[in-house]
Amino acid sequence: MKPRILIADDSRIVRATLIKHIEGMFEFREALDGEQAWEALLIDPSIRVVISDLTMPKLDGYGLLQRIRSSKISRIRNMPVVVVSGSDEQAERDRAKAAGATDLITKGIATGQLLSRLDILSKLVSTQNEFERGLEALVHRGDVDDQVELLSQEEWEARAEGMRISAVRQNRNFVVLNACIGLKHIALEGYPASPPASVINAIGQLLHRTVRQTDCVARTGEIEFTIATGSIHFDSARNFAERVCRAIANANLVKDGQMVLIASCGVVSVTECDEAGVNALDDMRKVARSRALLGLQNGITGVIGAEEATLLQQGESLPGIAVSGAVVQEKTSDLSIDLATLLRWIKEGKEDQVLAHIGKLSIELQPLVDLLLKQQRA
Structure with missing residues (x-):
């Protein structure tokens, strides 16, 4: 079946134009305002991506985004949302992104560019669902207690260093991601515990199958994995990391309703390191790891980049944390403890x-x- 796109806009002309762009490659569903769009999301699980105007009657685009990102239904909460804007001003783009928009397009976007973006976003949803199902299946198989066949840390360092040097020489991007996994009881504060070995091994197998052949992944600690990826836009690397974190946290691996899996991923790009005057691979790995551990210590499932790390180090909460799919576990100090x-x-x-x-x-x-x-x- 073709992926289904929900188009929410009170302008018939805009809806017709968008439909003309995507017809043939995608199925579509229309909504005249935010309320109709919200109702469609609740009853239609086949919707993969939302395209929404910002100014609509009854419920505008920002209100729709707020409902989507705060939904208790993970299918809706993690839905990619593309905002349609009449201008390309950075201020509006920043506000839409802060509200939870996955992407922002102008009303005069070319057909090819729109189709390319929607194709990528719809595949992200499919990949995340496959990752979750595969993770659940692997962890319940009898052979996941065996050590997964990932690169050793030495092998990873050799391959990643070659990727980094090539990226710098050809003026391309290079990104290091570190994913740390924890197990936490929602009623307790403090550092999360280590999940069972079967869960960690299953995650390693899924990461190995998920990354591109040109990327490399290694298990670099008891609860952590490190990935090196090149020739990729930094936002795409963040999207991949975010997808992995959500898939791990959403997978039905913990039977105790009071226990939750936390997946925190630190990311750093060679561009960021160049600006700071640091570009050695070991330094990049340490930065990514420190960010992942910082997220783990704060009970955050999601991506921790430079901005998020700075806020957490200052003791501040992350703005728009539901937007990025991260979830801060509720901290409580007045529950009875034996x-x-x-x-x-x-x-x-x-x-x-x-x-x-x-x-x-x-x-x-x-x-x-x-x-x-x-x-x-x-």
């Missing part, structure tokens, strides 16, 4: 986690303290 857990945390040196519950704990233990004091007086 005494054995708190004592174990003290032995492990996790005083900060204990202090987060000390107020409620002191109230609950006060009767026991009173009884001990009474006994001592006697």
Whole structure:
């Protein structure tokens, strides 16, 4: 079946023009405003991409984006949304991107360019779905406990260095991505635990099958993988990393409803490093890894680039975090924690986690303290 595109615009002329562009390569569905578009998304799971105007009655494009990115349905929440604009001003592009737009096109876009963008976006959705299904299948197979056949770190470094040198020589881009995987209980703060080996190995197999033949991937730690990719736009590399993070987090691998998988991916490009005066492969790998670990420590599933890392280091939340598909796990300090857990945390040196519950704990233990004091007086 041809991928289905939802076109939301109150102008009949604009809808007809867009349909003329995509007819033959895509199926389409029309909506006259944001409300109609939202209803279509709820009832039609075959929609792969949304094309939306920004100014519409009842619910405008920004309102539609807000609903999509905050939806509890992952199919809708991760839907690529292309915003149609009457101008190509950077301010409007930035606002649309902050609101959750995947791409922005002007109303005079050429047919070939539009078809190319829509084809890429629809394939992203298909690939993500295949990744999730494949990940679930692999982790439940009996042979995933075996070590996956990925490059060793030394082999990865040799191949990646050749890619980096070639990219610099030919003035092309080169990107290093580091993905760290964690397992977290939603009621507890602190650094996520390591997932089972079968889950990590399954993720490694899927990454090995997902990356292009020209890219290289290696397992570079107990819970981490590093990927080198060249001849790719930085935004495309971020989209790939984002897709992988979402697929890992959305895959039905954890049966306990209180436990969640976190997949944080640090990214760095050779262009960024050149601007900072640093371009050695080892430095790039360290930057990508530090960003991934920073995201993991903050319980974030998603991509951590330079801007995200700076905000997290300053203790700030990431603006528009739902836009990029990242999810900050809810932190809570007033849930009841059993005494054995708190004592174990003290032995492990996790005083900060204990202090987060000390107020409620002191109230609950006060009767026991009173009884001990009474006994001592006697």
